[in-house]
Amino acid sequence: MKGLYFVTDRDLCGTKPLEDVVSQSVRGGAACVQLREKNLSTRAFVEEARRIKKILEPFGVPLIINDRIDVALAVKAEGVHVGQDDMPYQIARALMGPNAIIGLSVETWEDVEDAERFDVNYLGVSPVFETPTKADTKGSWGLEGLAKIKAFSRHPLVAIGGLNPGNAGDVVLAGADSVAVVSAICAAPDPFAVSRNLHEIIAGALKERVDRR
Amino acid sequence: MKGLYFVTDRDLCGTKPLEDVVSQSVRGGAACVQLREKNLSTRAFVEEARRIKKILEPFGVPLIINDRIDVALAVKAEGVHVGQDDMPYQIARALMGPNAIIGLSVETWEDVEDAERFDVNYLGVSPVFETPTKADTKGSWGLEGLAKIKAFSRHPLVAIGGLNPGNAGDVVLAGADSVAVVSAICAAPDPFAVSRNLHEIIAGALKERVDRR
Numbered sequence: 001m002k003g004l005y006f007v008t009d010r011d012l013c014g015t016k017p018l019e020d021v022v023s024q025s026v027r028g029g030a031a032c033v034q035l036r037e038k039n040l041s042t043r044a045f046v047e048e049a050r051r052i053k054k055i056l057e058p059f060g061v062p063l064i065i066n067d068r069i070d071v072a073l074a075v076k077a078e079g080v081h082v083g084q085d086d087m088p089y090q091i092a093r094a095l096m097g098p099n100a101i102i103g104l105s106v107e108t109w110e111d112v113e114d115a116e117r118f119d120v121n122y123l124g125v126s127p128v129f130e131t132p133t134k135a136d137t138k139g140s141w142g143l144e145g146l147a148k149i150k151a152f153s154r155h156p157l158v159a160i161g162g163l164n165p166g167n168a169g170d171v172v173l174a175g176a177d178s179v180a181v182v183s184a185i186c187a188a189p190d191p192f193a194v195s196r197n198l199h200e201i202i203a204g205a206l207k208e209r210v211d212r213r
Numbered sequence: 214m215k216g217l218y219f220v221t222d223r224d225l226c227g228t229k230p231l232e233d234v235v236s237q238s239v240r241g242g243a244a245c246v247q248l249r250e251k252n253l254s255t256r257a258f259v260e261e262a263r264r265i266k267k268i269l270e271p272f273g274v275p276l277i278i279n280d281r282i283d284v285a286l287a288v289k290a291e292g293v294h295v296g297q298d299d300m301p302y303q304i305a306r307a308l309m310g311p312n313a314i315i316g317l318s319v320e321t322w323e324d325v326e327d328a329e330r331f332d333v334n335y336l337g338v339s340p341v342f343e344t345p346t347k348a349d350t351k352g353s354w355g356l357e358g359l360a361k362i363k364a365f366s367r368h369p370l371v372a373i374g375g376l377n378p379g380n381a382g383d384v385v386l387a388g389a390d391s392v393a394v395v396s397a398i399c400a401a402p403d404p405f406a407v408s409r410n411l412h413e414i415i416a417g418a419l420k421e422r423v424d425r426r
Contacts, residue, residue, distance in 0.1 A: 070282035087255050
């Protein structure tokens with residue numbers, strides 16, 4: 001997992017159809033899209049996931065479903081993202097198979113230590129900064145927390161929470177391999193332009209990190 | 214699918230732990246239990262389903278999960294019940310396998326006709342009578358509607374909606390093979406006694422239906 005990671009939030013998209021925002025994000029350079037829906041019926045979620053998958057396929061961008069393994073299996077999504085209140089990681093792996101991309105949110109240091117024994121594809125470091133998008137978290141990691149996890153964990157890190165073009169570079173330099181963005185893309189008047197900008201900032205910072213070594 | 218079918222509703226159980234109510238319903242004669250949860254996290258739903266499954270196993274009573282195939286797969290439940298807004302039936306069958314019990318709710322005549330081409334294990338005739346438990350339906354079938362479906366469909370019928378000891382017998386005589394009960398058990402001061410009463414009424418009416426032929 002590397003680069004710009006777009007996480008959807010239909011409520012933040014306003015009048016823009018979600019499909020359009022997803023399409024613009026991947027044309028702008030998003031390397032991964034996570035579909036997050038908390039209020040749709042299973043039927044509507046499956047239908048939407050199928051539409052989004054068709055948009056992503058020509059770009060070779062993987063579709064990750066938040067929490068709902070039934071929906072992921074129904075549309076043959078490339079992966080799922082699970083939080084600490086979602087499906088336990090090992091059951092998610094058993095159901096999705098060895099080739100699926102499975103990300104796991106870590107909200108506490110105990111979560112980070114626990115995750116070392118799992119073959120997760122990435123850790124979602126959540127949240128890096130305070131954010132109104134997700135209010136049920138246990139405090140934010142900050143750049144220091146992110147750097148501490150990077151030094152400790154063997155897993156790729158996806159940073160999430162309050163991330164935008166103003167802090168994406170710092171987050172990568174602190175240790176994030178991928179930067180997950182919700183509102184900065186969904187709520188933008190021009191999701192394509194913001195995504196392209198984020199993509200360039202992240203790529204630049206990843207290169208700078210390599211050069212520094 | 215035959216006999217008493219208990220469908221859970223934790224909000225209606227009041228101060229009684231859901232596990233106790235389930236235990237009492239099967240000791241009273243419930244032949245099937247459907248776990249319906251709309252507000253739990255996936256993790257909490259899985260943990261509860263695991264506890265309920267352990268209660269049912271000694272009785273040989275199958276556990277049916279409402280809507281959530283991920284939860285059903287996680288705990289190896291015997292089946293799922295899907296409504297018209299849930300996972301499409303054919304995907305549910307593909308994910309659950311040929312031996313799973315899969316029930317499908319029918320709310321319109323079109324749903325009944327559609328279901329003839331599916332190898333469902335039963336149709337949930339929903340609702341037979343108006344009920345405050347589920348407000349999002351498209352009108353009730355009544356005993357006449359139930360009899361009409363019985364005459365048309367090749368599938369076993371589970372009646373649901375407003376059913377209790379006062380009408381369970383009539384519902385069986387009209388064509389239901391199984392009677393699904395929610396509030397009459399959940400809200401009862403003595404779920405065991407009500408379940409035993411329902412079990413006897415249903416068994417009696419099933420026998421009477423056979424004798425009449």
